[in-house]
Amino acid sequence: MSEFLQHLVNMLVLGGTYALLGIGLTLIFGIMNVVNFTHGVLYTFGAYIMFIVVQQLGLNFFLALPVAVLAGWLLGAAIELTLLRPLRGSDIDTTMLVMIGAWIAMQSGALWIWGGVAKSVTTPFPEAPLVLGPVSVSWLRLFVLAAAALLILVTYLLINRTSLGRAMRATFQDHDTAALMGVNVDMIYTSTFAIGSSLAAAAGALLGPVYVIFPQMGDLAAVKAFAIVILGGLGNITGAVIGGFILALAEELGAGYVSSGYRDAMGFLIIIAVLIFKPTGLFARAERVG
Amino acid sequence: MTRALGLVRTIALTTALVGGAAGAQTIKIGVNEPLTGAFAASGTYVVNGAKIAADEINAKGGVLGKKIELVIEDNKSNPTEAAAVAEKLITSDKVPVLMGAWGSSLTLAVMPKLMEYETPMVVETSSSGKITTTGNPFIFRISPPSAVEAAAFKGIVDKLALKKVDFLVINNDWGRGTAEDFSKMMKEKGIAIGLVETMDQGAQDMSAQLSKIKSSDSETVIVTTAVDQLTLIFKQAAALGLKKRIITTGGSQNPDQIIAQAGAAANGTMHLTTFLPWFPDKTPNPEATNYFITEWKKRGFEFAGCTESFRGYDGIRTVAAAIEKAGKAEPAAIKAAFWDINIKGLNGDIVFRKSGPEGKESGQSQPNVYLIEINDGKVGMKTL
Numbered sequence: 233m234s235e236f237l238q239h240l241v242n243m244l245v246l247g248g249t250y251a252l253l254g255i256g257l258t259l260i261f262g263i264m265n266v267v268n269f270t271h272g273v274l275y276t277f278g279a280y281i282m283f284i285v286v287q288q289l290g291l292n293f294f295l296a297l298p299v300a301v302l303a304g305w306l307l308g309a310a311i312e313l314t315l316l317r318p319l320r321g322s323d324i325d326t327t328m329l330v331m332i333g334a335w336i337a338m339q340s341g342a343l344w345i346w347g348g349v350a351k352s353v354t355t356p357f358p359e360a361p362l363v364l365g366p367v368s369v370s371w372l373r374l375f376v377l378a379a380a381a382l383l384i385l386v387t388y389l390l391i392n393r394t395s396l397g398r399a400m401r402a403t404f405q406d407h408d409t410a411a412l413m414g415v416n417v418d419m420i421y422t423s424t425f426a427i428g429s430s431l432a433a434a435a436g437a438l439l440g441p442v443y444v445i446f447p448q449m450g451d452l453a454a455v456k457a458f459a460i461v462i463l464g465g466l467g468n469i470t471g472a473v474i475g476g477f478i479l480a481l482a483e484e485l486g487a488g489y490v491s492s493g494y495r496d497a498m499g500f501l502i503i504i505a506v507l508i509f510k511p512t513g514l515f516a517r518a519e520r521v522g
Numbered sequence: 523m524t525r526a527l528g529l530v531r532t533i534a535l536t537t538a539l540v541g542g543a544a545g546a547q548t549i550k551i552g553v554n555e556p557l558t559g560a561f562a563a564s565g566t567y568v569v570n571g572a573k574i575a576a577d578e579i580n581a582k583g584g585v586l587g588k589k590i591e592l593v594i595e596d597n598k599s600n601p602t603e604a605a606a607v608a609e610k611l612i613t614s615d616k617v618p619v620l621m622g623a624w625g626s627s628l629t630l631a632v633m634p635k636l637m638e639y640e641t642p643m644v645v646e647t648s649s650s651g652k653i654t655t656t657g658n659p660f661i662f663r664i665s666p667p668s669a670v671e672a673a674a675f676k677g678i679v680d681k682l683a684l685k686k687v688d689f690l691v692i693n694n695d696w697g698r699g700t701a702e703d704f705s706k707m708m709k710e711k712g713i714a715i716g717l718v719e720t721m722d723q724g725a726q727d728m729s730a731q732l733s734k735i736k737s738s739d740s741e742t743v744i745v746t747t748a749v750d751q752l753t754l755i756f757k758q759a760a761a762l763g764l765k766k767r768i769i770t771t772g773g774s775q776n777p778d779q780i781i782a783q784a785g786a787a788a789n790g791t792m793h794l795t796t797f798l799p800w801f802p803d804k805t806p807n808p809e810a811t812n813y814f815i816t817e818w819k820k821r822g823f824e825f826a827g828c829t830e831s832f833r834g835y836d837g838i839r840t841v842a843a844a845i846e847k848a849g850k851a852e853p854a855a856i857k858a859a860f861w862d863i864n865i866k867g868l869n870g871d872i873v874f875r876k877s878g879p880e881g882k883e884s885g886q887s888q889p890n891v892y893l894i895e896i897n898d899g900k901v902g903m904k905t906l
Contacts, residue, residue, distance in 0.1 A: 234737060235734060235736070238737075238762065246727065347562075347566075348566065349566050350563060352783060360760075361760065361762070363763055369761065370757075373761065443727070443754060444726070444750055444754065483730065492730065493722075495725070496722055
């Protein structure tokens, strides 16, 4: 029983960051219809910003987080303005190839700048964990969970309670009509991509100090983000949050009670099942066709 | 304008020719190591150790009157890439001999290429038993196979009063081979084997496996993986309140890095290593060890990397000795010469003995294995 409780706690902590990774990607896909292959690199970028600010500049850990989010926002906006805007209206394959190119170029850039050897970030949290009866969890991970929850809440409010959010939702439903109603669709696209990117960078900035930081760290994260998005339904933010926790649960219980060798396979088995039985995602609402 | 272009072309051509001629005066050694991916830290250390050996040899006049040149390629911690890199080094760079490929799965992937192109390779790190038992006569290994590690550890299991042991190993030939060889040895000693948990080489979160181990009824965990994953395991084990004795194997732990990154969590842990940079006087070749450590520090590398990098140093010196003995830089001659060399490595004499099926034996030297313990953030020796 105590082992099961520990697995549940691990799941909560892991799920929070998975959710953060998933919503950034699903937001961009839902609104812009762009498969963002640079999502993983933006995650890596956020982690390296933490490394630069905390380890190289010696500044405060908590100050580094907003810096990473802002840097992710700016890099995302730059990618949108230079790569995606000129390609507006081209087919999804072209955009996808350009994004794959950008992913490879940026990852090689990270390798060129920082080298392949993993870096780590020191945190202000105590080494000793918080122990609650049979379960224990590190303070750093609790902080990461809290920060992830806060970011998810902010994103949710931004989309559902602000005029920018209303314009984003309108563009998501029908961008021609939104444009006719006076929504600046170009601006919405840039903002969406920048917000999605800053969420990826935030996830990297939060998880970089938990693990280690290296140029390819985003690859596995991106694969998981795609899995979460498929699980939750493309463009569905609530679905991505729940999908993040489902993936974490599947991994924890799969590794704990089935076989740790197949830990990363568990999530993908679920996805195969979802694609076969409910291809629009677990939480898809009825949608107008055509 | 045309004349200027012509001039540029002539200069370029001359440079290329001179460069090419200079190239022919060196003896190339292919180095196939993971410089990116899961084993980047370890592979980079090995390459830096190899460079120290190459510089030392060249400063003393090189081999057969020529300078040696390391052709270093990154196998990206990926077996497919490791095989491709070996092919590239042999066919395009025309190296007569290789050193590589750090991980067991990487080395095993390279081995068919060695057969195909009949080119020998010194294996400096890999520990899977399969490497020297499958009948590949182009393999010359200077690192200990996991069965040798297990045998060395056998002497101390009584003193440690082990009763039941869990394993947490990297999910590849290295980790699974170690779990197999150590389980076999321990069963002979009457020690019970509990869980055998695995982790993907790129995995960063081992909390699920560690939670499971935390709830088991064993008192000791044997952990096999490289340094980056190890430090994560120590941190995550501490965060989960896992209070079992941890013993690591494989010689790629870099204990000082564990102390630096895992802090108090590292105390009381034991590590099977193949080099003693903390106690140069206790190594089989103190003079060479001191030279190597001084040179390593002089180049500004972290001391922690010594336990890994010495293998690159020994590997290149082994290759150079074989080329010298062969009298020419040709694969067949070098392969034959490996059987006749006897050099003083930093971890014992490097002399190859036959291993594997008759007629196509691989070479295996018999390096030392040491058990060290971390206490109060310091490395101490445990006598085996």
